Amino acid sequence: MRAIAIYKAAKSIGLLLVAAAAFRLDRAQNFEQLVHWLENLSLADSSELRWRLVDMLTAMGPQKFVAVGLVALAYAALFAVEGVGLWLRKRWAQWFTVIATGLLVPLEFYEVMHRFSGTRLAVLLLNIAVVVYLLRTVLGSRAAEHEAH
Incomplete structure (x- = not known):
């Protein structure tokens, strides 16, 4: 039970980080900085992945990140409740x-x-x-x- 509780806690923490990043990206300036940084990143091995990410972010735009953040927070709360309940058996x-x-x-x-x-x-x-x-x-x-x- 404790191992599953820890697994749920790790998922909650990961989703909280996603939510925090998403809420920062809802501001056009932060969003544009991220896209600019990705466009100028010089990693030869990840070029295809990088450009797919740039295309995906550009298509989404900064407004959709609020929804991403809210969904991530909801799932983080769900996993946290599960984890605490399992930890307490x-x-x-x-x-x-x-x-x-x-x-x-x-x-x-x-x-x-x-x-x-x-x-x-x-x-x-x-x-x-x-x-x-x-x-x-x-x-x-x-x-x-x-x-x-």
Whole structure:
């Protein structure tokens, strides 16, 4: 349980950083500085990735980063609640994590099938492992309680 709680905390921290960056990029000046910096970055090996990122940012514009920041904050809050509940070994947190993580597995599977990457596959497999482990734990402890009564 503690390992899953730490995993959820790491995801929360990562999303808080994304939100902070997104809220800074909603200002046109910061946004233009980032695009300018990326355009002038001299990394030969990452040229294609860099230009795709510049194109994506330019297409989005600074206004959309507020929405990105709000979504990142919402997910950070969700993962933080899960993590704290799991750290405290609360049964509701186990069920909450099973449901929340389980609902995302089909979307993650779709992403892996349509835009494969090792990172996407690792996240999918880790989330499936979390769901299976928590289901076994919750159902096992529930059966033990039922036998005790």
